[in-house]
Amino acid sequence: MANVTLRNVRKTYPGGVDAIKGINFEVADGQFCVLVGPSGCGKSTLLRMVAGLETITSGEIDIGGRVVNQIEPADRDIAMVFQNYALYPHMSVYNNMAYGLRNRGMAKPEIDKRVREAAQILEIVPMLDRKPRQLSGGQRQRVAMGRAIVRQPKVFLFDEPLSNLDAKLRIAMRVEIRKLQRRLKTTSIYVTHDQLEAMTLADILVVMNGGIVEQIGNPLDIYQKPATTFVASFIGAPPMNLTPLNAAEFASRVGNGGTLPGAPSGAILGVRPEDLTITSEATPAGGVGYDLTVEAIERVGAETFVYGAHAHQAETAAVSANPGELPPGEIIVRVPGQAAPAIGQRIKATAPLDKLHLFAADGRSRIDL
Amino acid sequence: MVENEGIRRYVAHAILWIGIAVVAFPVYLAFVASTQDNALIANGQMSLLPGGHFLETYYRTIFVGTSGTTREPVGMMLFNSFIMAMSIALGKIAISILSAYAIVFFRFPFRMTVFWIIFITLMLPVEVRIYPTYKIAADLSLLDSYSGLALPLIASATATLLFRQFFMTVPDELLEASRIDGAGPFRFFKDTLLPLSRTNMAALFVILFIYGWNQYLWPLLITTRDDMQTIQVGIRKMIVTSDALTEWPIVMATAILAMLPPVFVVIVMQKLFVRGLVETEK
Numbered sequence: 223m224a225n226v227t228l229r230n231v232r233k234t235y236p237g238g239v240d241a242i243k244g245i246n247f248e249v250a251d252g253q254f255c256v257l258v259g260p261s262g263c264g265k266s267t268l269l270r271m272v273a274g275l276e277t278i279t280s281g282e283i284d285i286g287g288r289v290v291n292q293i294e295p296a297d298r299d300i301a302m303v304f305q306n307y308a309l310y311p312h313m314s315v316y317n318n319m320a321y322g323l324r325n326r327g328m329a330k331p332e333i334d335k336r337v338r339e340a341a342q343i344l345e346i347v348p349m350l351d352r353k354p355r356q357l358s359g360g361q362r363q364r365v366a367m368g369r370a371i372v373r374q375p376k377v378f379l380f381d382e383p384l385s386n387l388d389a390k391l392r393i394a395m396r397v398e399i400r401k402l403q404r405r406l407k408t409t410s411i412y413v414t415h416d417q418l419e420a421m422t423l424a425d426i427l428v429v430m431n432g433g434i435v436e437q438i439g440n441p442l443d444i445y446q447k448p449a450t451t452f453v454a455s456f457i458g459a460p461p462m463n464l465t466p467l468n469a470a471e472f473a474s475r476v477g478n479g480g481t482l483p484g485a486p487s488g489a490i491l492g493v494r495p496e497d498l499t500i501t502s503e504a505t506p507a508g509g510v511g512y513d514l515t516v517e518a519i520e521r522v523g524a525e526t527f528v529y530g531a532h533a534h535q536a537e538t539a540a541v542s543a544n545p546g547e548l549p550p551g552e553i554i555v556r557v558p559g560q561a562a563p564a565i566g567q568r569i570k571a572t573a574p575l576d577k578l579h580l581f582a583a584d585g586r587s588r589i590d591l
Numbered sequence: 592m593v594e595n596e597g598i599r600r601y602v603a604h605a606i607l608w609i610g611i612a613v614v615a616f617p618v619y620l621a622f623v624a625s626t627q628d629n630a631l632i633a634n635g636q637m638s639l640l641p642g643g644h645f646l647e648t649y650y651r652t653i654f655v656g657t658s659g660t661t662r663e664p665v666g667m668m669l670f671n672s673f674i675m676a677m678s679i680a681l682g683k684i685a686i687s688i689l690s691a692y693a694i695v696f697f698r699f700p701f702r703m704t705v706f707w708i709i710f711i712t713l714m715l716p717v718e719v720r721i722y723p724t725y726k727i728a729a730d731l732s733l734l735d736s737y738s739g740l741a742l743p744l745i746a747s748a749t750a751t752l753l754f755r756q757f758f759m760t761v762p763d764e765l766l767e768a769s770r771i772d773g774a775g776p777f778r779f780f781k782d783t784l785l786p787l788s789r790t791n792m793a794a795l796f797v798i799l800f801i802y803g804w805n806q807y808l809w810p811l812l813i814t815t816r817d818d819m820q821t822i823q824v825g826i827r828k829m830i831v832t833s834d835a836l837t838e839w840p841i842v843m844a845t846a847i848l849a850m851l852p853p854v855f856v857v858i859v860m861q862k863l864f865v866r867g868l869v870e871t872e873k
Contacts, residue, residue: 275767296773308764312786321782322772369772 224286224299224376224409225251226272231281233267233433241267243433244281249426252407254400256441258420259430260456266381268430269413273302273379286376296325301370302379306386307362309354309369315341316350319368333372340371343402360391367399371406378403380412384419396422417457421445429453451585454492460527460554462492462579489589492579495527495556498571500563511572512553519562526562528555530569618850625649625843632839644840652844657829665845668822671740672804673852675821678741679803680796687747688788691754692780696766706755713748717809725812739813740821744806750795757791758784793863801853822849 226249233242242264249255257265270276272283274295282289290298301322309318316337323333341347344364354362363383370378380399384392400423403410414420420427421441429436429444429452437449441457448454448462455461467489493510505511514530530553555571563569580589620639624632627642656664693699694706717724724743733739761784769779810821820828826845831837 273767273771275770295767295771300771302768302771304764304768306762306764308762308768310765310768310783312783321774325773325778369768 226377226409227284229282231283232279233271234279241433245435247428247438249409249411251409253425254403254410254423255426255428256412256414256420256424257428257430258414258417261415263430264433265413265430269379269381269411272411273300274298299376300379301373301375303366303370303383305382307366309362309365311354314351314353315365318365319372322373336372340368344368359387363395378408378410382414417459429456449588451490451581454579458494460495462494463553464490464492467491489583490581490585492581493573493577495554497573497577498555500555500557500569500571505572506574509572509574510578511570514553514569514571516563516565516567516569519565521560526557526560528557528562621843621846625840625847627840629838629840633836648840648844652841657838657841663817665848667818668820668825669848671819672821674737675740676800676803679744680799682741682745683747683750683799684792684795686745687750688754691751691758695755695758709748709751717744728813735814735816735819740810744809753795757788790863790866793860797857797860797864800856804853
């Protein structure tokens with residue numbers, strides 16, 4: 223049971239590459255914190271720094287009130303679940319889980335008790351004598367978690383533990399990890415690039431990009447009020463539609479003379495695909511309306527995504543090229559059910575004022591409406 | 592086409608059988624000679640079927656030795672050769688697995704220099720460095736001793752490179768998991784790396800044992816006493832070039848005996864070796 227606090231943590235690799243550029247956040251005792259971001263954003267590096275597998279260039283990492291910068295991984299009272307599980311291939315499942323405890327000189331009966339308890343929780347009792355290669359991916363995943371649980375550490379660290387599983391198993395394990403964490407009430411830090419995993423697991427979500435934190439908060443708050451265009455396009459699938467605005471464009475696009483308070487020239491307007499409605503009615507007051515030519519349709523079953531090029535494409539300048547963002551001029555509309563317009567058809571999609579997001583021209587800050 | 596395939600297969604098999612015969616015939620001939628009477632062989636009247644002196648010849652070879660030249664029984668030579676080959680094989684594995692461990696898993700200054708120095712020694716087999724090596728062995732009073740037979744041949748670049756290649760395929764996460772599990776460098780080596788290298792060690796052991804067993808030049812130089820000589824040197828000494836009669840049955844029996852340990856090692860270790868090739872997962 224412990225808080226994890228990061229104070230101005232930096233990592234510079236020899237050669238001068240800044241992987242982590244000063245990160246501050248705190249995970250309270252028992253919370254499930256998810257670090258999410260595109261590959262190369264430094265989230266795994268940060269996790270490995272907490273684990274003690276990477277050195278800390280500057281700043282402090284504090285686990286349970288103790289600065290651990292100079293402490294060996296084994297003595298930090300943490301347990302880690304690796305992406306490829308990193309099970310010892312020559313040891314039985316039982317020994318895989320018991321190894322760390324033995325190295326600590328724990329008494330045999332206590333080791334046995336803990337391993338059997340963990341095996342019970344994870345439902346791997348019948349596999350205790352098998353070798354890792356005789357297990358399926360999901361079972362290996364459980365053993366890797368078992369190895370973490372038996373340690374009864376202050377903090378669990380997960381490094382993309384589900385990315386080697388198939389989609390169905392991933393969802394099942396995701397739910398299980400969450401249940402397990404609730405039950406054990408152990409502070410956890412979980413790294414993933416999957417925004418769905420991030421949204422569903424996190425008590426506290428840390429969105430990272432290029433070695434910095436873009437936004438920290440409750441997942442739903444982040445979804446509802448993304449702080450930057452990067453977060454807006456990274457959290458939520460399909461990504462938020464972002465279109466740059468200038469004053470004249472703004473007037474022509476926003477119906478009925480509605481005005482957005484404090485929208486400076488060159489601001490970026492964001493609308494989530496799920497907030498747009500295909501309609502023939504006039505754009506609601508203060509809202510936004512796009513005249514679109516349908517270019518592609520994706521039917522997922524419960525919903526349909528309509529990709530449209532909007533008529534003002536020629537006027538719109540390129541938005542900063544963040545990963546996951548839409549190409550300029552393309553707007554995605556999410557329609558419930560399977561009914562969708564035909565390709566080539568001209569439609570109008572509108573969203574009311576309270577569904578709009580507005581960002582400064584550089585995309586680095588949010589302008590509250 | 593189909594009957595063509597059949598003919599082709601028979602031809603292929605025939606060629607293979609001829610190959611086997613060419614390789615096996617001298618061995619068979621040696622065996623036959625070892626069971627015949629010496630006078631018969633000397634007269635050039637040796638038959639191609641085994642004679643009746645099998646037990647007698649092999650008893651004399653192993654426990655008594657030839658009547659002239661080297662008087663050592665071959666039993667002793669076999670023992671010497673076995674000790675030498677074993678020490679070389681085990682010593683090489685021990686030294687090279689440790690040096691490969693250091694090169695792959697530790698960051699120290701001039702790590703790559705050390706690696707290249709080891710690599711370069713590939714170009715310096717015993718034959719090339721025979722004089723300095725002999726001088727050092729003599730100065731350390733290693734002449735006519737088992738350490739003298741084995742020690743100078745123990746350093747091995749080949750084995751080091753092999754272990755290095757294998758260690759580099761061990762996932763980093765395994766090392767990291769060990770660190771988190773509280774295993775220091777020694778425990779990681781003992782509990783994880785050694786068990787994983789088992790099959791590699793078996794394969795190397797086969798190669799290195801045979802290498803050690805077949806050594807001729809070095810034991811010839813380093814040993815002068817008859818009771819220290821190895822079987823490879825012993826065979827040569829048994830063949831008399833002066834006026835006496837070479838005791839061919841004993842020479843041939845010695846040759847057959849000299850072949851057996853390597854064959855035995857190959858047969859025993861093959862299982863482990865093949866299992867190592869099948870179990871690819873790390």
